[in-house]
Amino acid sequence: MTKRNRNTGMTLGLCLCTRCRKMNSKSQSHCLRCDSPLHTRDDTSLQKSWALLITAAILLVPANIYPISMITNQGKVTYDTIFSGIAHLVHTDMIPIAIILFVASILVPVMKIVGLTIYLIAISFELPISKKYLMAGFHIIEWIGRWSMLDLFVISITVALVNMGQLLDVKPAPAATAFALVILLTQMAAHVLDTRLLWDRLEVKNDGN
Amino acid sequence: MKLQGKTLDKSIVLCRACDLAVSKRALPSGVRALCPRCHTALYDTPYCSINGMLALCLAAVFLYFPANLLPVLEIHFLGNIRNTTVIQGAIAVIDQGYWVVGIAVLLAAVVAPGLLLLSVLFQILIIKFGRRSVFLKTSLKQLLKRQNLVTQFTMLEIYMLGFLVSAFNLSDFSDIYFSVGSFCFTMLFVVTLFLQREYNLEHMWSFVDD
Numbered sequence: 001m002t003k004r005n006r007n008t009g010m011t012l013g014l015c016l017c018t019r020c021r022k023m024n025s026k027s028q029s030h031c032l033r034c035d036s037p038l039h040t041r042d043d044t045s046l047q048k049s050w051a052l053l054i055t056a057a058i059l060l061v062p063a064n065i066y067p068i069s070m071i072t073n074q075g076k077v078t079y080d081t082i083f084s085g086i087a088h089l090v091h092t093d094m095i096p097i098a099i100i101l102f103v104a105s106i107l108v109p110v111m112k113i114v115g116l117t118i119y120l121i122a123i124s125f126e127l128p129i130s131k132k133y134l135m136a137g138f139h140i141i142e143w144i145g146r147w148s149m150l151d152l153f154v155i156s157i158t159v160a161l162v163n164m165g166q167l168l169d170v171k172p173a174p175a176a177t178a179f180a181l182v183i184l185l186t187q188m189a190a191h192v193l194d195t196r197l198l199w200d201r202l203e204v205k206n207d208g209n
Numbered sequence: 210m211k212l213q214g215k216t217l218d219k220s221i222v223l224c225r226a227c228d229l230a231v232s233k234r235a236l237p238s239g240v241r242a243l244c245p246r247c248h249t250a251l252y253d254t255p256y257c258s259i260n261g262m263l264a265l266c267l268a269a270v271f272l273y274f275p276a277n278l279l280p281v282l283e284i285h286f287l288g289n290i291r292n293t294t295v296i297q298g299a300i301a302v303i304d305q306g307y308w309v310v311g312i313a314v315l316l317a318a319v320v321a322p323g324l325l326l327l328s329v330l331f332q333i334l335i336i337k338f339g340r341r342s343v344f345l346k347t348s349l350k351q352l353l354k355r356q357n358l359v360t361q362f363t364m365l366e367i368y369m370l371g372f373l374v375s376a377f378n379l380s381d382f383s384d385i386y387f388s389v390g391s392f393c394f395t396m397l398f399v400v401t402l403f404l405q406r407e408y409n410l411e412h413m414w415s416f417v418d419d
Contacts, residue, residue, distance in 0.1 A: 007230040009223040014230070016223040019354055020414055023223055033417060034354050089378070097377050100370070135226065135247040149317055149364055153298075153371030156314045158379065160293035160301035161284050168286055168383075172302055177309045184313070191361075199227035199247065 010200075015040045018194075042194040050120055052189035056182050057113050063178035064106075069155055072169040079173060082106060082151065105151040105179070108144055112186045115141050123198050131198060142190050148183045152176065222251055257409040259333055265404040266330045272397040273326060277319055279390035281372050286383040294390055295319060295368070321362035322401065328352045328359060329408065336416050350417055356410055365398040 009016055015024050015038050017031035024031055024038055031038055067079035080088065082105050089098035115137050122129045155172055162170040222233050222242075226249040233252070236242060241253040280292035293301075295318050303311030332352050339345035372394075376385045 008228040009230055010228060012221075012230055014221075014223060016225055016228070018225070021225060021411065022414070023221070033414065034350055036354070092381055094377060094381070097374055100374060132247065135249070138226075139249065146361075146364055147367055149313070149367050150371055150374065152310055152314055153318065153364075153368050154375045154378065156298040156302045156310070157282065157293060157372055157375040159305065160298040161282055161291055161375070162286075162379065163291065163301070164286065164289045167289070172305055172307045172310060176302075176307050180310045180313045187361075195226040195247075196228040199229075 008199075010040055018042075039194075041196055041200065043197070045192055045194040046120065046123060046197060049116070049189045049193040050124075052185045052192065053113065053116050053120065056185035056189065057117075059178045059182045059185065060109060060113060063109075063175050063182050066175040066178065067173040068151070068175040068179065069158070070171045070173050072166060072171075074168070075166050081175065082179070101151065101154075104147050108148050109179075109182055109186065112141050112145050112148075112190075116186065116189055119198070120193075134198065135195070138190070138195065145183070145187050145190065148179075152180055152183075224249055224251060252411060253409070257407060257412040259336060262329065262404060262407050263333045263337070265400055265407065266326060266333060269326050269397060269400040269404060270330065272393050272400060273323060276390060276393035276397040279393060280388040281390040281394060282376060283386040283388050284379060284383050285386070292388060295394070317362055317364040318368040321359055322365055322397070325359045325363050326401070326404075328356065329404065332413060336413075340416070346417065353410065353413055353417065356413075360405070363401070365394070365401055369395060369398050 009023070010026075013026045015026045015028070016022070017024055017034060017036055017038055019036040020031060020034040022031055022033040026040060028038055030036065064082055067081050068085065069080050071078050071080060086098050086102050086106070089095075089101065118129070119134055119138055121127060122134055155170075155176060158170045159172055162168055220233055221230050223230055224244040224247065227244060227247040229244055229246045231242075231244060231251060234242075236252075236254045238254050242251040243249065244251055277295050280294050281298075283290065283292040296315070299311045299315040299319065301311075302308075302314060332349060335345045335349045372391060376387065379385050
């Protein structure tokens, strides 16, 4: 591990604008190109990210235990949670759709919250976890997180399409709001975090890339 | 390591995820440079033809209106026929009192794609015709600053999968037909995808610099 090619912007006196990605000198307070305020490191981002993540984790509970849609089929009313909706799809032999919905609405939100928690714990408590895997996981979380919106889109289309009174009717139920907030908050938690903190704090103790 | 201004910009790039300084090298086209430490994408070769983007952008704007205003799906159930557009879908959810969900759907499927197309269109027009004016140049700056946010909220691909999933879902107990809107929406997605592939934010910023 040669120390020569481990120059960071910090040691060179340079600072990257997080908004437009222009390199500025560390002495500047605002970016020369887009006038956004510059921070070499954003230490408060860790707290913000924790706060958003914990809120999302709490909201994940109502999102999963409350029903997400209410179906009236010929006068008979049934409530579906995220999980029972997927189980219903499995029973009616629509396995591919069930898999898509399971990944988008259960696996991705849970993995996202667990992944971000591990990530934030690694920064906050300086755990010796391989930074390379953490970063790879973070990129996956950032990219795949938005796909959870799928379930909300499906609900919105179904609600607008199926409105035939007592005959056949679909309405959204409380978990939909909680689920929307889980997606929003986890996306914000990942977005707000300054990932450069991870590389700084673990640099001293463990350079196990 | 005492380089100044422009020369420095061209020779070194900082990784946005781990702050590593990497020396820049010329890349063959279609290749992306990754950070050697954390594998975040650093830069790629600007492959960004203004006229090509203008054509794609205009095509997308023309597709945008039918995609959002024409019915996407049609359901036939015991003699009842219903259809829905993308906007009606969001409004139906808001009407039920779930405005958080409705606004999220409206934002991701209608507002953000529209803003994205408008913003790119204005950027191209400013770069082509209005680079002398100071006011237009500041507006270009403001648009570029918000580009990443608008891109993040644009979820055309997910909405497309959304109406496919609901079609399969409902085909279990009724007859479902795809309407013109779903075709327009798919085309809008394809054109926007090509537009986003062509678009290079770093390259667009370089027009502000000079």
